Amino acid sequence: MTVLNSAAATQAAVSPLKVTPASPLFLREDEIRRGIELLYFGYTSMIRGADAILEAQGLGRAHHRSLYFIARRPGLSVGELISLLGITKQSLARVLNDLGNRELVEQRVGVVDRRQRLLTLTASGAALEARLFTELERSMARAYGEAGQQAVTGFWAVLMGLVPPADRPQVEALQG
Amino acid sequence: MTVLNSAAATQAAVSPLKVTPASPLFLREDEIRRGIELLYFGYTSMIRGADAILEAQGLGRAHHRSLYFIARRPGLSVGELISLLGITKQSLARVLNDLGNRELVEQRVGVVDRRQRLLTLTASGAALEARLFTELERSMARAYGEAGQQAVTGFWAVLMGLVPPADRPQVEALQG
DNA sequence: CAGATAAGTCAACATGACTGTCCTTAATTC
């Protein structure tokens, strides 16, 4: 899956996407609103690409989020997944039951703590997640490519700044 | 509302938030996943701040989005709002009826096209939107301040790159 | 005038979140 989008990469080297740069007074209301709006439209644009695949499977975005995090951290516990998603046990239960019934996700009893149920993708679950990821990747790789490497660093920095400091370790752990 | 967060602004000048910079191979899967995750957590972190205010009013995020765009573009038509939100007329109708019944939003017949209903906030609607905006602003201003001006430009560039080119004019028009 | 467009309305339905409660099993603590 470590596939370079060569077209986007080429474009990155050649012509970074022009956007109006932030002004020295980049905390003015208009610039705040610009960030709010771009975050809203960017986020919804990115995830919209996977919706068609999900719908064909009779799954929704909630299922996608679970598949994504289980793929990212195989063997994570139900409690850890609840914490990442920020939803209740009961909300996650239905999603996890759906995924289990479709044999996309498997549970094993924890080794160190046998109360835990550790989650992994089955082969077909991994295949579906890969297809969904490819959709997100297409969108993100194009954006990275158009904006350029330096912009990506700024993109990450602002987004991490939006996360309350108390929650940052969890996000960083995911990416360790 | 053009309030500078002086603490954040000072911090911006002094010590931009350190994040692992994007590598030259910034299209590798890990870096794509990092973007996906930060976008998810950043977006949800930002909007979560307004939820308490909304809940106290008996309103939800759908109401907030309508209030936001009506505040941003006073006098926009119902059709324009549908297009911005990407939802159906029937979905918006319920939200707009709620906001009208609470006298937060008013409708006027269009001047150039009398079929249109042009939306504006009432005084109390504007007051509520301002409170909600202040919450988002707090979060965004802190992130801008921590990351620094240059990072903000990159943040905008990547997000605009995520938006399909066909949809970009609409986003830019909002910010004209 | 005929057809297209903007908007409103009613109905039925799906999804994904919530709360609350009860239960089982396993780990921890006294």
Add this chain to the structure above:
DNA sequence: GAATTAAGGACAGTCATGTTGACTTATCTG
């Protein structure tokens, strides 16, 4: 070893927000 705590599952009801489809009214445009 007994009591408490923690992880998870199950069941029930509710709410917010989206969807389709069908129909109406007013207005604009060719």
